[in-house]
Amino acid sequence: MPPITRAFIKASLLYLVLAMGLAVFQVLQPWLGLNISGLSPVYFHLFLVGWVTQMIMGVGLWFFPKYSQQRPRGSQTAAWASFWLLNFGLLLRAMAEPAASAQPAAGWLWALVLSAVAQWLAALLFVLNVWPRIKER
């Protein structure tokens, strides 16, 4: 299993724990006397982007047919850029969305925009990188 796949899979496993933990926290909020809003979209995105999509990306980079003998997994730079952009964007959103709900300061709002751009770029790089590997043998 290549390092980029290990990174994606281990990160996705951490997001699974994080998403489940956040779901527990949401249930516990009334008992803790807290009322942090904006957590539901964060939970769904930690689960579906952090866990499911990231697992797919990691396994796909490992499993899809080779790009070439010299570069079996396509561009490693694009793959790592995709990994870091996705995780940066997702974690930034996880912090910025509840913060912006509580206090819509310009900094948090721009953080949401940055998070959207980072995750979109991650997806674009991933798709461009694996597209040539989706081929008949």
Place this chain on the structure above:
Amino acid sequence: MPRFSVWGIRLALLYFLVGITFGAILLVNKAFPLHPALWALLPLHIDFLLTGWIVQLVFAVAYWIFPRFRSEPKRGRPQLAWAALVALNLSLALLAAASLALEPAWQLPARGLQVVAAGLLAASLWGRAKPTETGKALAEAAD
């Protein structure tokens, strides 16, 4: 990789890109409201990513890697798989038309088509959820 899976995975990648683009637009619109009509993209963002990306990718990869039959057609009847793929993508196109044209009445045929797609998908993969020929041989040897 069989041609069917090439089509399925490439379509899934396109839905991933379009679905995440809608998500990015919605997130920017949440931070700095651009236009209230953009919220019409929310159901499409969800459907494109859950069905167009995840379901379609799982189906196409399963069709590729699940154990094959010993005789032709080794991956089962291809017509079933192609019919599932067409139904799934037609349903998503119809859902997109329903959301963008603000025609909620189109939701019903779209959802109905998704049920048909799911049934065809299940029928296509059902028989292939079986031991591999190697696994079967090993089990027989152990008996």
